[in-house]
Amino acid sequence: MAAPDMLGSDLPNAVTLLKNLQEQVLAVTAQVQALTKKVQAGAYPTEKGLSFLEVKDQLLLMYLMDLSHLILDKASGGSLKGHAAVLRLVEIRTVLEKLRPLDQKLKYQIDKLVKTAVTGSLSENDPLRFKPHPRNMMSKLSSEDEEDDEAEDGQSEALGKKSVKGVSKKYVPPRLVPVHYDETEAEREKKRLERAKRRALSSSVIRELKEQYSDAPEEIRDARHPHVTRQSQEDQHRINYEESMMVRLSVSKREKGRRKRANAMSSQLHSLTHFSDISALTGGTAHLDEDQNPIKKRKKIPKKGRKKKGFRRRR
Amino acid sequence: MNDTVTIQTRKLMTNQLLQRKQIVIDVLHPGKATVPKTEIRKKLARYTRPHQMSSVFGFRTHSGGGKTPGFGMTYDFLDHAKKNVPNHRLARHGLYEKKKTSRKQRKERKNRMKKVRGTAKASVGGDKRPKE
Numbered sequence A: 001m002a003a004p005d006m007l008g009s010d011l012p013n014a015v016t017l018l019k020n021l022q023e024q025v026l027a028v029t030a031q032v033q034a035l036t037k038k039v040q041a042g043a044y045p046t047e048k049g050l051s052f053l054e055v056k057d058q059l060l061l062m063y064l065m066d067l068s069h070l071i072l073d074k075a076s077g078g079s080l081k082g083h084a085a086v087l088r089l090v091e092i093r094t095v096l097e098k099l100r101p102l103d104q105k106l107k108y109q110i111d112k113l114v115k116t117a118v119t120g121s122l123s124e125n126d127p128l129r130f131k132p133h134p135r136n137m138m139s140k141l142s143s144e145d146e147e148d149d150e151a152e153d154g155q156s157e158a159l160g161k162k163s164v165k166g167v168s169k170k171y172v173p174p175r176l177v178p179v180h181y182d183e184t185e186a187e188r189e190k191k192r193l194e195r196a197k198r199r200a201l202s203s204s205v206i207r208e209l210k211e212q213y214s215d216a217p218e219e220i221r222d223a224r225h226p227h228v229t230r231q232s233q234e235d236q237h238r239i240n241y242e243e244s245m246m247v248r249l250s251v252s253k254r255e256k257g258r259r260k261r262a263n264a265m266s267s268q269l270h271s272l273t274h275f276s277d278i279s280a281l282t283g284g285t286a287h288l289d290e291d292q293n294p295i296k297k298r299k300k301i302p303k304k305g306r307k308k309k310g311f312r313r314r315r
Numbered sequence B: 001m002n003d004t005v006t007i008q009t010r011k012l013m014t015n016q017l018l019q020r021k022q023i024v025i026d027v028l029h030p031g032k033a034t035v036p037k038t039e040i041r042k043k044l045a046r047y048t049r050p051h052q053m054s055s056v057f058g059f060r061t062h063s064g065g066g067k068t069p070g071f072g073m074t075y076d077f078l079d080h081a082k083k084n085v086p087n088h089r090l091a092r093h094g095l096y097e098k099k100k101t102s103r104k105q106r107k108e109r110k111n112r113m114k115k116v117r118g119t120a121k122a123s124v125g126g127d128k129r130p131k132e
Helices: A002-041 A051-075 A084-119 A150-166 A185-201 A204-213 A226-245 A253-265 B037-045 B078-084 B087-092 B103-114
Strands: B006-015 B020-028 B053-057 B067-075
Touching: A051 A084, A226 A253, A226 B006, B006 B037, B020 B037, B020 B078, B037 B053, B037 B067, B053 B078, B053 B087, B067 B078
Parallel strands: none
Antiparallel strands: B006 B020, B020 B067, B053 B067
């Protein structure tokens, strides 16, 4: 009872839809016929293309053919059950799905190729532009140097090979005029001042100032004076060397002095009333402690032949 | 406080190239003076076989006393020892006698030899002072 009413209301829609369908089918057939004519005429040569894309093309075409076959059968009232085209469609579909990750991997290459084909040159950010040119490393006097383009790959390679064969000379360092090294008094003063500054920066007064003004959390460490740890490390190194080489090394006067000073520094009461000299930072004159010796300038005495080369570390 | 001398050994290594065993010896002698090397050799001899020879050297007492580390080497055969131990250490054990000619005498002999040619050099010797 309701059925004829529904049919009646649907009828005009159906008629319009069918008319649209007809028009579209006519348009599509015209386009496909034009394409086939072009392909048959050989307007799209694919011998030099990617075989992967060729395979994809063919598969997609076969898919379309099978699909249209099915539509034809369905439209003329047949059933799709057990239709041979369905199996073929499923097979082609699986193959296409398997091709998809390969497609992803090749995407960058294909895009680049297409871009190069369209614009005619590589993009600015292309890494191929930054490859090394050994020809540029040759001496500029012997051969002409051209800013070669990436497109001249084969040419530059051949040229490079030629240059390597022809010009294989020994490396001769450039002969510059020897300059006499003269450490003037001013330079020596500067060096002394720098050393004094560095020493002043690591003094206890400055360190406490730093702690006062820094935002970092206060660290309370049971650490010895840095000079003491340095000396104890050196002593340890010496002991290790002596025990492994089974020799006894002699202690120079300088080493003895360092050791004595390090031992003296480890006595904590000394640091209560003695402050190191920070005149290098404040700009005043160097003040001397009561028990300290006057500041002596040390002359450089050339060291005679060092016997135990393995042990002396370069300072 | 016990006043015995204790010997501790460390870093034992068999040196095949020089045919010996080398160790670091720690001598502990609280309350005593530095132990002489002969005593240390005697104590070491307890751990080595009788025909082996040992030589010890390089003992330095730590400040404050009580501990003296040094080195020791034991040789299986006397021939190996004679080859590999330096002469001054062999002299300590009586296996080497240093020649007693003084330096001046040697130089004078050499200068006398310079005046003579050929095999006569060997017969040059003693002091040929002209008879006064």
